[in-house]
Amino acid sequence: MTRNHKLIAQALAVLVAIVVVALAPGYLDLFTVMQLTLFASMAVLSLSLAFIWGFGGILSFGQSAFFGLGGYAYAVAVGNFGDSTPAIVLAILVPALFAGALGYFVFYGRISDVYLGVITLTVTLILFNVVNSTAGNEYTIGSVRLGGFNGIPAIQTFNMPFDPSDILYPEHAWWVTGGLLIVVYLGLRLLIGSTFGRIAIAVRENETRAALLGYDPRLVKLGVFVIGGAIAGLAGALYVNWGAFVGPTIFSLSLSAEIIIWITVGSLGTLVGPILGCVLIQYLVSQIGTQQTFNSNLVLGVILVGFVLLLPKGIVLSIQQAFEHLAYWWGQRKSTLPSSSLDVPAMEGEKG
Amino acid sequence: MVGQGCKGASLVPVSGLQSGLVLTSYLKGIEMDLAVIVALDVVNGAASLFLLCLGLAIIFGMMRIINLAHGEFVMLGAYATVVSANAGLNIWIAMLVVAPAFVALVGLVVERCLIRFLYGRLIDSMLATWGLSLFIVGFVTTIFGNTTKGVPTPLGGFSVGAYRTSYYTLFLLAMALVAAGIIYALMRHTRFGLIARATMQNPEMAAKLGVNPARIYMMTFTLGAALSGLAGGLLAPVSGITPVMGAAYIAKAFITVVGGGAAILSGTVAASSLFGFINQLGAYFTTPVYGEVILFTSAIILIRLLPQGISGRFFKGQL
Numbered sequence: 001m002t003r004n005h006k007l008i009a010q011a012l013a014v015l016v017a018i019v020v021v022a023l024a025p026g027y028l029d030l031f032t033v034m035q036l037t038l039f040a041s042m043a044v045l046s047l048s049l050a051f052i053w054g055f056g057g058i059l060s061f062g063q064s065a066f067f068g069l070g071g072y073a074y075a076v077a078v079g080n081f082g083d084s085t086p087a088i089v090l091a092i093l094v095p096a097l098f099a100g101a102l103g104y105f106v107f108y109g110r111i112s113d114v115y116l117g118v119i120t121l122t123v124t125l126i127l128f129n130v131v132n133s134t135a136g137n138e139y140t141i142g143s144v145r146l147g148g149f150n151g152i153p154a155i156q157t158f159n160m161p162f163d164p165s166d167i168l169y170p171e172h173a174w175w176v177t178g179g180l181l182i183v184v185y186l187g188l189r190l191l192i193g194s195t196f197g198r199i200a201i202a203v204r205e206n207e208t209r210a211a212l213l214g215y216d217p218r219l220v221k222l223g224v225f226v227i228g229g230a231i232a233g234l235a236g237a238l239y240v241n242w243g244a245f246v247g248p249t250i251f252s253l254s255l256s257a258e259i260i261i262w263i264t265v266g267s268l269g270t271l272v273g274p275i276l277g278c279v280l281i282q283y284l285v286s287q288i289g290t291q292q293t294f295n296s297n298l299v300l301g302v303i304l305v306g307f308v309l310l311l312p313k314g315i316v317l318s319i320q321q322a323f324e325h326l327a328y329w330w331g332q333r334k335s336t337l338p339s340s341s342l343d344v345p346a347m348e349g350e351k352g
Numbered sequence: 353m354v355g356q357g358c359k360g361a362s363l364v365p366v367s368g369l370q371s372g373l374v375l376t377s378y379l380k381g382i383e384m385d386l387a388v389i390v391a392l393d394v395v396n397g398a399a400s401l402f403l404l405c406l407g408l409a410i411i412f413g414m415m416r417i418i419n420l421a422h423g424e425f426v427m428l429g430a431y432a433t434v435v436s437a438n439a440g441l442n443i444w445i446a447m448l449v450v451a452p453a454f455v456a457l458v459g460l461v462v463e464r465c466l467i468r469f470l471y472g473r474l475i476d477s478m479l480a481t482w483g484l485s486l487f488i489v490g491f492v493t494t495i496f497g498n499t500t501k502g503v504p505t506p507l508g509g510f511s512v513g514a515y516r517t518s519y520y521t522l523f524l525l526a527m528a529l530v531a532a533g534i535i536y537a538l539m540r541h542t543r544f545g546l547i548a549r550a551t552m553q554n555p556e557m558a559a560k561l562g563v564n565p566a567r568i569y570m571m572t573f574t575l576g577a578a579l580s581g582l583a584g585g586l587l588a589p590v591s592g593i594t595p596v597m598g599a600a601y602i603a604k605a606f607i608t609v610v611g612g613g614a615a616i617l618s619g620t621v622a623a624s625s626l627f628g629f630i631n632q633l634g635a636y637f638t639t640p641v642y643g644e645v646i647l648f649t650s651a652i653i654l655i656r657l658l659p660q661g662i663s664g665r666f667f668k669g670q671l
Contacts, residue, residue: 130645
């Protein structure tokens with residue numbers, strides 16, 4: 001396929017996604033729509049780590065820190081303002097600022113690999129411990145009690161922009177969540193195709209070489225990290241909008257682990273893969289919850305180990321590779337044009 | 353406690369001046385006792401942390417593999433102790449023999465089936481061992497259920513002035529010292545230690561000299577697992593045992609090992625003393641929760657200042 005064909009196919013795929021999002025409430029019952037809303041908000045979270053890990057090369061073991069901060073920022077802001085419009089903005093800004101501060105501390109100290117993992121993991125634990133111990137009336141921001149272990153219940157959900165009297169129905173919330181998932185996906189695609197995205201991929205591939213070419217890897221990584229934090233914060237607001245509740249378990253290690261599993265299953269280095277992995281795993285976990293034989297941790301553990309050992313590229317890239325092999329084999333049999341697609345490296349920035 | 357002191361003082365029939373003096377000396381005694389107790393707490397915290405980290409430190413220091421299932425190895429050691437002690441086995445045998453032996457066996461199986469495919473792939477090994485940890489948690493939950501188990505703390509207690517503490521605290525300290533001594537002797541004075549250190553420094557050269565690195569890695573991983581099991585066994589009497597208890601340990605052990613750096617013994621001793629000290633003092637002056645928060649925050653700052661860990665800066669090239 002030429003580049004133009006690819007673009008047309010992808011534009012069609014996005015169009016289909018938009019139509020599906022628009023029509024889903026008409027054909028599905030309310031429970032399924034609510035379930036899909038949850039999946040879509042989690043998929044936004046999945047995209048945030050897919051971007052910083054797959055395209056920035058930053059493995060954060062604590063992406064749920066930004067997710068949780070976004071959720072709490074939304075809950076506190078909407079309780080105080082009574083209007084969800086500035087609350088959503090704050091849910092994006094607060095985690096972005098936090099990511100900026102943490103990222104400055106980490107990247108400008110030239111900390112990488114294990115050390116980055118341990119720091120992000122630890123920050124998540126700190127947030128969990130602190131928020132978990134905020135029970136009691138003295139921990140109040142404005143008119144909202146943080147509630148410690150019990151969390152914040154009965155949070156006001158999204159309303160029409162600047163019109164607090166017009167609260168959105170679940171169908172509308174689905175349109176907002178599904179629509180934002182598509183917007184975030186498209187935004188990330190454009191970003192990855194832009195100069196900044198290409199530099200980020202260059203830094204991921206070889207930091208020293210990128211630095212020698214005149215780019216500042218610290219700044220680029222910081223930028224990627226902040227964008228990832230902002231998206232995770234948005235996902236947090238969407239999640240709170242779905243459940244009207246936020247508690248400290250939003251900072252839990254198991255959620256951070258699950259995001260990593262979504263991406264490993266879907267395919268690191270793509271954007272479609274992590275969305276797919278997220279929905280698949282979420283669906284699986286919700287199905288496991290309906291029976292008693294298998295514990296969900298057990299199944300998730302087997303899936304993660306299995307993928308790392310047997311299918312380290314994940315579903316999407318493996319399928320793509322299989323198709324390329326098929327095409328190559330087909331092309332050879334007909335002895336026509338030699339396929340050049342096999343030479344493309346697996347972690348190319350254009351995919352997904 | 354101060355109330356007790358006043359009561360004691362009022363029993364002594366003396367003049368006002370004298371009673372004031374008695375009271376002061378009494379309070380001083382209480383302060384001394386308190387200092388002793390806090391010091392014991394700090395030492396206990398450091399010793400527990402050291403025991404908890406040693407297995408992870410050996411695996412990380414020797415093979416550059418971060419075993420994120422380390423907390424679950426500890427948990428398995430604790431369960432092995434509880435199950436065998438409840439089955440009527442002597443508690444000391446359960447703690448000191450059954451727990452390390454059982455987890456060593458688990459470690460051996462895990463190394464053969466999983467870890468050996470992942471040497472040199474740091475991130476993949478972290479992901480796979482994370483998956484393993486989820487698997488073990490799920491498995492143990494399926495067998496034992498999501499309930500807290502425990503064994504009674506052996507040895508009894510003794511008094512320091514107005515306070516009581518248990519002999520088990522001192523036993524943990526002794527065990528930490530013994531474990532450190534055994535590892536030092538093993539690494540420094542035996543043939544296995546020599547070969548293991550050589551493999552750690554340069555696996556290819558060791559292989560050329562006739563050593564099989566895969567075998568050494570297998571033995572080292574098993575040793576690390578056994579030490580994790582020992583830690584689980586020793587901590588079983590002083591902690592609530594649940595399938596998810598490993599999660600509480602892994603972060604602490606992880607930052608201590610990374611903060612300690614590549615030198616197995618000196619790094620871990622230095623980091624666990626420092627972090628144990630900070631944690632216990634923080635917990636004493638605020639709450640246990642904020643003690644942990646202070647510990648984590650200072651660990652992050654330490655890693656930022658010394659990215660190679662304490663031993664990368666101060667004990668370079670040592671064991």
